Amino acid sequence: MSLLVIGSVAFDALETPFGKTDKILGGAGMFIALAASNFVKPINLVSVVGGDFLQSDIAMMQEHGVNTEGLQIKENEKSFFWKGRYFNDMNSRETLVTELNVLGDFDPIIPESYQDCSYLMLGNLAPQVQKQVIERLKNRPKLVVMDTMNFWMNIALDDLMQTIALVDVLSINDEEARQLAGDYSLRKAAKKIMAMGPKFLIIKKGEHGALLFHEEQVFFAPALPLEEVFDPTGAGDTFAGGFIGYLAKTDDYSFENMKRAVIHGSALASFCVEKFGPERIINLTETEVQERVQQFVNLASFEI
Amino acid sequence: MSLLVIGSVAFDALETPFGKTDKILGGAGMFIALAASNFVKPINLVSVVGGDFLQSDIAMMQEHGVNTEGLQIKENEKSFFWKGRYFNDMNSRETLVTELNVLGDFDPIIPESYQDCSYLMLGNLAPQVQKQVIERLKNRPKLVVMDTMNFWMNIALDDLMQTIALVDVLSINDEEARQLAGDYSLRKAAKKIMAMGPKFLIIKKGEHGALLFHEEQVFFAPALPLEEVFDPTGAGDTFAGGFIGYLAKTDDYSFENMKRAVIHGSALASFCVEKFGPERIINLTETEVQERVQQFVNLASFEI
Numbered sequence: 179m180s181l182l183v184i185g186s187v188a189f190d191a192l193e194t195p196f197g198k199t200d201k202i203l204g205g206a207g208m209f210i211a212l213a214a215s216n217f218v219k220p221i222n223l224v225s226v227v228g229g230d231f232l233q234s235d236i237a238m239m240q241e242h243g244v245n246t247e248g249l250q251i252k253e254n255e256k257s258f259f260w261k262g263r264y265f266n267d268m269n270s271r272e273t274l275v276t277e278l279n280v281l282g283d284f285d286p287i288i289p290e291s292y293q294d295c296s297y298l299m300l301g302n303l304a305p306q307v308q309k310q311v312i313e314r315l316k317n318r319p320k321l322v323v324m325d326t327m328n329f330w331m332n333i334a335l336d337d338l339m340q341t342i343a344l345v346d347v348l349s350i351n352d353e354e355a356r357q358l359a360g361d362y363s364l365r366k367a368a369k370k371i372m373a374m375g376p377k378f379l380i381i382k383k384g385e386h387g388a389l390l391f392h393e394e395q396v397f398f399a400p401a402l403p404l405e406e407v408f409d410p411t412g413a414g415d416t417f418a419g420g421f422i423g424y425l426a427k428t429d430d431y432s433f434e435n436m437k438r439a440v441i442h443g444s445a446l447a448s449f450c451v452e453k454f455g456p457e458r459i460i461n462l463t464e465t466e467v468q469e470r471v472q473q474f475v476n477l478a479s480f481e482i
Numbered sequence: 483m484s485l486l487v488i489g490s491v492a493f494d495a496l497e498t499p500f501g502k503t504d505k506i507l508g509g510a511g512m513f514i515a516l517a518a519s520n521f522v523k524p525i526n527l528v529s530v531v532g533g534d535f536l537q538s539d540i541a542m543m544q545e546h547g548v549n550t551e552g553l554q555i556k557e558n559e560k561s562f563f564w565k566g567r568y569f570n571d572m573n574s575r576e577t578l579v580t581e582l583n584v585l586g587d588f589d590p591i592i593p594e595s596y597q598d599c600s601y602l603m604l605g606n607l608a609p610q611v612q613k614q615v616i617e618r619l620k621n622r623p624k625l626v627v628m629d630t631m632n633f634w635m636n637i638a639l640d641d642l643m644q645t646i647a648l649v650d651v652l653s654i655n656d657e658e659a660r661q662l663a664g665d666y667s668l669r670k671a672a673k674k675i676m677a678m679g680p681k682f683l684i685i686k687k688g689e690h691g692a693l694l695f696h697e698e699q700v701f702f703a704p705a706l707p708l709e710e711v712f713d714p715t716g717a718g719d720t721f722a723g724g725f726i727g728y729l730a731k732t733d734d735y736s737f738e739n740m741k742r743a744v745i746h747g748s749a750l751a752s753f754c755v756e757k758f759g760p761e762r763i764i765n766l767t768e769t770e771v772q773e774r775v776q777q778f779v780n781l782a783s784f785e786i
Contacts, residue, residue, distance in 0.1 A: 266666065267666055268666075362570065362571060362572075363707075363708065363709055363710060363711075364707050365707045365708060365709045366709055366710075368707075383690065386687065386690035386691070387690070387691075387702070387704070389707060395780075396707055396781060397781065397782075397784065398691070398704035398705075398707070398781045398782055399784075400691070400702035400704070401702075403667075403668050403669045403672075403693060403700055403702070404667065404669060405667055405669045405670055406667060406670075407667075434784075434785075437784040438784060438785070438786060441784055441786065471786055472786075475786055476699075477700060477701065477702045478701075478702055478782050478784070479783075480701065480703075480738075480741040480742060480745060480782070481738075481742070482742060482745065482775055482776075482779055
């Protein structure tokens with residue numbers, strides 16, 4: 179089924195204990211689109227870049243089935259840029275540079291050909307921009323999934339609450355869930371957050387897996403214990419892309435199928451961290467994805 | 483099958499965000515024995531208490547199927563005492579008082595009736611004491627499980643390494659695994675630790691579940707997301723008790739059955755944290771345990 183993705187397409191510069199990069203391809207929208215492309219095509223992307231963006235990166239995304247009709251190119255401006263450094267445990271990082279550039283006044287224009295999408299993934303962006311996308315669609319998609327982060331809780335909580343009220347699935351990490359709900363218990367926090375609007379809540383816990391909540395049900399998806407986490411950048415976005423891509427492919431958003439989608443998202447994310455930026459998820463085969471999903475089955479299965 | 487448990491039987495005084503206690507029943511050996519009693523009886527306990535210990539607590543343990551023939555009572559000494567305070571997140575705590583008392587020169591005497599045990603659980607204690615227990619058994623048990631903590635890594639590493647080399651299953655938490663192996667990656671740490679002797683390694687991650695490693699296999703058991711963690715004291719020991727109790731009952735230490743044992747241990751631990759000390763696990767019915775295990779099945783199961 180048709181999938182619309184909005185999110186940043188940008189440059190990242192990264193420092194990890196394993197090395198550093200100059201400006202490489204980054205952005206939530208890019209990670210989401212490439213991850214989703216393992217399951218469904220085309221991915222209709224809405225985003226914005228500057229004149230400094232590489233035509234080769236656009237071509238690469240197109241080769242992966244990403245429709246870039248909705249990718250605005252502002253020739254006289256610069257692309258969004260983030261530079262960060264990860265500490266030894268890879269669970270904490272510091273931001274060294276953030277240049278909003280074209281994202282500062284991003285007006286998300288939806289091409290006519292993108293209307294009537296069935297699945298909408300709102301990648302991490304200013305919540306009022308995410309809301310605009312919902313409002314600009316003539317028909318509400320079957321399922322709206324939203325990713326966000328604590329940054330917006332700190333500076334745009336009212337906007338964030340308005341947008342959260344409009345979506346079906348919210349995806350945030352554990353600390354963000356605690357902050358948003360004002361409750362340390364994730365079980366209690368989940369109840370409070372679902373009362374804000376979303377019928378489903380995904381709480382991402384990084385190396386500790388992810389929780390999926392719906393009404394009184396809860397599902398715990400493990401994370402694959404990896405020999406090495408090389409670069410965690412984009413892992414959460416890749417998770418979201420695998421999740422929405424699997425749902426769009428199967429066109430089934432029952433709780434049972436959402437569990438499968440969480441596992442597929444987790445599998446994609448486990449690839450993402452193996453190399454810098456999107457390098458690993460650009461070069462994935464269907465067999466590799468299936469084998470990785472099977473590793474999750476082996477990891478989590480038991481019979482009582 | 484016959485089960486021998488060694489570990490402290492003691493007094494704890496606790497402060498949590500939910501309240502505080504005076505001296506209440508505590509100790510790794512006590513938590514292990516009571517948890518295991520849900521699956522197998524008798525539990526042959528080796529431990530030591532002082533003259534201040536309560537006869538009513540001994541009677542309670544006996545009513546739960548704990549054989550206290552190996553519980554030394556030193557009338558003129560005092561029981562081991564630990565006082566601690568948990569912080570708001572319940573994941574960190576500070577020790578306020580530690581009085582070794584009778585544990586200071588504990589000589590673990592194995593009653594003749596305890597010989598020929600099939601399953602041995604070495605609760606957290608000085609590693610040279612744990613080693614003495616193995617040496618004093620005329621026949622090696624089928625399976626030796628050892629729990630320990632970072633305290634012994636810091637002050638008795640040589641003893642610890644000698645004891646670890648003798649056991650089949652080691653149970654430690656994630657930070658301890660990283661410290662013991664000198665590797666942040668749990669997957670790599672697990673390999674290094676299994677090279678020290680144990681064929682199986684359990685890495686406990688508290689609210690994030692537990693990992694079971696064996697050769698190239700790995701199993702991830704979730705933790706039940708709870709509305710409230712009231713008091714985490716003894717949760718790791720209760721996990722170990724449920725684990726060894728289930729193995730002793732089923733007399734099967736294949737990897738597949740160890741997975742079930744990890745789930746049963748996790749289920750017992752999820753009860754433990756609901757009330758102060760052993761209060762909740764003292765009053766558990768078989769139906770409650772089965773229902774809780776089923777919650778773990780529901781939590782973790784998915785079909786690809």
